Amino acid sequence: xxxxxxxxxxxxxxxxxxxxxxxxxxxxxxxxxxxxxxxxxxxxxxxxxxxxxxxxxxxxxxxxxxxxxxxxxxxxxxxxxxxxxxxxxxxxxxxxxxxxxxxxxxxxxxxxxxxxxxxxxxxxxxxxxxxxxxxxxxxxxxxxxxxxxxxxxxxxxxxxxxxxxxxxxxxxxxxxxxxxxxxxxxxxxxxxxxxxxxxxxxxxxxxxxxxxxxxxxxxxxxxxxxxxxxxxxxxxxxxxxxxxxxxxxxxxxxxxxxxxxxxxxxxxxxxxxxxxxxxxxxxxxxxxxxxxxxxxxxxxxxxxxxxxxxxxxxxxxxxxxxxxxxxxxxxxxxxxxxxxxxxxxxxx
Amino acid sequence: xxxxxxxxxxxxxxxxxxxxxxxxxxxxxxxxxxxxxxxxxxxxxxxxxxxxxxxxxxxxxxxxxxxxxxxxxxxxxxxxxxxxxxxxxxxxxxxxxxxxxxxxxxxxxxxxxxxxxxxxxxxxxxxxxxxxxxxxxxxxxxxxxxxxxxxxxxxxxxxxxxxxxxxxxxxxxxxxxxxxxx
Ligand SMILES: [Zn+2]
Ligand SMILES: [Zn+2]
Numbered sequence: 424x425x426x427x428x429x430x431x432x433x434x435x436x437x438x439x440x441x442x443x444x445x446x447x448x449x450x451x452x453x454x455x456x457x458x459x460x461x462x463x464x465x466x467x468x469x470x471x472x473x474x475x476x477x478x479x480x481x482x483x484x485x486x487x488x489x490x491x492x493x494x495x496x497x498x499x500x501x502x503x504x505x506x507x508x509x510x511x512x513x514x515x516x517x518x519x520x521x522x523x524x525x526x527x528x529x530x531x532x533x534x535x536x537x538x539x540x541x542x543x544x545x546x547x548x549x550x551x552x553x554x555x556x557x558x559x560x561x562x563x564x565x566x567x568x569x570x571x572x573x574x575x576x577x578x579x580x581x582x583x584x585x586x587x588x589x590x591x592x593x594x595x596x597x598x599x600x601x602x603x604x605x606x607x608x609x610x611x612x613x614x615x616x617x618x619x620x621x622x623x624x625x626x627x628x629x630x631x632x633x634x635x636x637x638x639x640x641x642x643x644x645x646x647x648x649x650x651x652x653x654x655x656x657x658x659x660x661x662x663x664x665x666x667x668x669x670x671x672x673x674x675x676x677x678x679x680x681x682x683x684x685x686x687x688x689x690x691x692x693x694x695x696x697x698x699x700x701x702x703x704x705x706x707x708x709x710x711x712x713x714x715x716x717x718x719x720x721x722x723x724x725x726x727x728x729x730x731x732x733x734x735x736x737x738x739x740x741x742x743x744x745x746x747x748x749x750x751x752x753x754x755x756x757x758x759x760x761x762x763x764x765x766x767x768x769x770x771x
Numbered sequence: 772x773x774x775x776x777x778x779x780x781x782x783x784x785x786x787x788x789x790x791x792x793x794x795x796x797x798x799x800x801x802x803x804x805x806x807x808x809x810x811x812x813x814x815x816x817x818x819x820x821x822x823x824x825x826x827x828x829x830x831x832x833x834x835x836x837x838x839x840x841x842x843x844x845x846x847x848x849x850x851x852x853x854x855x856x857x858x859x860x861x862x863x864x865x866x867x868x869x870x871x872x873x874x875x876x877x878x879x880x881x882x883x884x885x886x887x888x889x890x891x892x893x894x895x896x897x898x899x900x901x902x903x904x905x906x907x908x909x910x911x912x913x914x915x916x917x918x919x920x921x922x923x924x925x926x927x928x929x930x931x932x933x934x935x936x937x938x939x940x941x942x943x944x945x946x947x948x949x950x951x952x953x
Contacts, residue, residue: 635848636858637841637880646834654833689833702915703907704883707876707900711835725914732905734875739904741897 438587441753442579443718446729446746448736451551451573455558457544459512463523463537464503465493470536474507477532482510489549491564508563509540552577576747593617593696594720594751596627600640601698601758603664604629611758613664614640614697616648616690619715625651625693626667631659641697641705645712648689690714698755700726700748706734709744716745720755782887783920784816784866789890792816792868793925797892799826800870800933807940810870810933813839815847815886817865823847840869840877844884862886870930872923875900878907882916890922892930 465471475492484490493507509526512518517525527534545563550556553574556567575581582590593615600613610630617624628643638657643665649655651667659665690712698720701709706727709717717728717735727734728746735746784792792814799812803826815823825842829835847865851858866888867873867881873889878900881889889901889908900907901921909918 635845636884637844642836645836649832649834652833654831656828656832656834656837689835702879702883703900703905703912704876704879704915707874707879707898708836711874711876713835723914725912731910731912734905737904739897 438584438591441749441751443582443587443590443747443749444579445573445576445581446733446735446748447552447573447577448733450736451555455550455555455562456547457562458547459542460545460563461509461512461515461521461526461540462506462543463509463526463540464496465505465507465536466503466538467536468504471505471507474532474536478507478509481527481531482514484508484511487511487545487547489565489567490545491566494564503538507537508543508545509537512542579749581747589622590696590718590750593624593694594698594718594755596624597640597696597698598720598751598754598758600627600629600664601755603662604631604640605758607633607662609633610639612640612698614644614695616644617694617696618692619694620692623668628659628665629662631662631665637704639702639705641695641701642708644695645690645708648693648712652689654689694718696750698751698758699723700729703727703732703734706732710734710740710742713742714744716747718747718750720749720751721759722748782864784888784890784922788816788866789868789922789925792821792866793870793890793892795821796868796870797926797929799824800930804933804937809839810937811839813843813867813869815843815865815867817847817861822850822861822865836876838874838877840867840873841880843867844880847884859885866890870926871895871934872899872901872903874898875905875907879915881919882907882912885917886919887917888920888922890925892923892925893927893934894923 465474471493478492490508493505496504496506515521515526516528521540523534523537523540526540543563546559546565550559550565550567553569554577556565559565572581596615597613601611604613605611609632612630614628615624616626626644626647628640628647630640631638631643643659646655646657647659647665647667651669690709692715694716695709695714696718700719700721700723702723702725722730725731729748734740735744796812796814800810803812804810809827811827813825814821823843823846825839825846827839828837828842847861848858851861862884865886867886868890870892872891872893872895873881874895875898891901894903896903898904901923902908908921
């Protein structure tokens with residue numbers, strides 16, 4: 424960590440004024456789901472390994488490999504030091520008269536060393552993030568294979584000051600384009616496509632809905648990227664803030680450049696910076712274009728990479744990408760400020 | 772121009788219209804298959820006239836969003852421009868006929884333009900936006916145009932067969948060209 428003085432003493436770097444947080448999949452961000460199970464005290468500690476072996480044979484807890492079968496009792500002064508999961512409530516043979524004898528039919532498990540059962544709640548799924556793990560552990564101990572990158576990202580600390588300074592530059596380009604769109608009476612949305620391998624801005628575009636109702640900033644950028652590769656199907660020549668950089672010989676050697684020239688998935692390996700969360704059409708256009716990562720400033724009401732859908736992590740789709748929000752969040756939010764609303768109402 | 776009683780709410784293609792225009796869409800798909808292109812036929816009809824007709828143009832434009840539906844929508848917009856017609860009043864009474872369920876992107880584009888009706892043949896299991904992967908056609912998205920009605924399953928097996936034939940002739944011959952099929 425840098426010393427606090429450097430972080431707070433003013434504008435060492437504007438990039439300190441925002442934090443980029445990951446937009447995780449529903450699986451990663453949902454609440455911890457619990458299921459009921461019977462646990463029983465282990466009154467004789469010496470019997471623990473035998474009980475574990477025999478219980479796993481009788482009630483294997485399929486699909487719950489993340490659950491630890493035995494836990495230490497937290498309360499001080501408890502007469503028994505350990506508790507063991509006997510079985511899931513749904514697997515119990517007789518729910519009318521539950522006793523340790525009814526749960527352990529003769530032959531399978533010798534009940535020596537076990538006390539009477541009681542109901543506990545255990546996490547139904549493995550934890551995918553540290554917050555999920557911490558919540559799950561409050562109910563019953565579980566194992567956790569931590570994705571360190573996700574943990575760091577959730578703390579808003581994934582990007583180094585140098586990376587943040589670059590991200591700041593790219594989003595500033597998108598913001599400048601968004602302001603140009605406002606001048607033209609279009610929606611205040613701007614976007615920039617960047618090749619992170621060469622740190623080069625490939626295309627910058629803004630909303631052009633005045634000409635074509637589907638020319639959202641992202642769609643404009645996708646076509647500009649196509650133009651930078653010798654394709655494309657529209658002309659944005661009359662909009663100086665919509666532009667692309669033709670590839671130079673050295674940039675075409677980059678991984679993204681090679682990928683782009685050899686196949687039609689033209690955004691492979693590229694990052695998109697966009698002032699507000701893309702709509703469904705634009706989000707799916709980014710899937711079709713195989714975008715690498717998406718960074719947006721602020722959420723939108725029908726947004727499709729966080730708000731209404733998480734198309735970037737949608738199961739069944741053949742391409743997934745990382746999404747981060749909050750880059751220059753305040754400035755992006757200000758684009759939708761009261762002034763721009765009044766302007767839009769007049770236009771309508 | 773359409774009849775007076777045909778307001779936006781009641782606009783819906785008749786069975787005869789569906790039969791007729793889907794037959795044209797299938798003819799387009801067959802032509803595409805015969806020339807080695809993605810076998811998807813797609814047309815936009817307004818007031819008994821085809822105002823947009825599309826085929827997949829992803830490879831030649833290097834723009835992965837150039838699906839047949841997007842191409843057809845562009846033609847509809849050009850048609851309105853040439854005839855100095857109001858885009859929204861045309862879109863409100865236009866129907867899309869397509870042999871395969873529109874993908875999530877195209878479904879959202881159809882909503883943004885307030886197209887009220889979509890007739891399609893087979894489901895699109897990989898990208899479908901009218902129920903197969905997501906149901907964009909009926910979702911509650913107040914800032915994304917209006918919902919549209921779907922008529923599905925028209926000659927579905929035939930549409931699937933054409934896609935299968937296309938994949939079969941594609942795969943063994945062209946392992947490296949990665950042609951887009953969606
Ligand atoms: Zn959009
Ligand atoms: Zn599509």
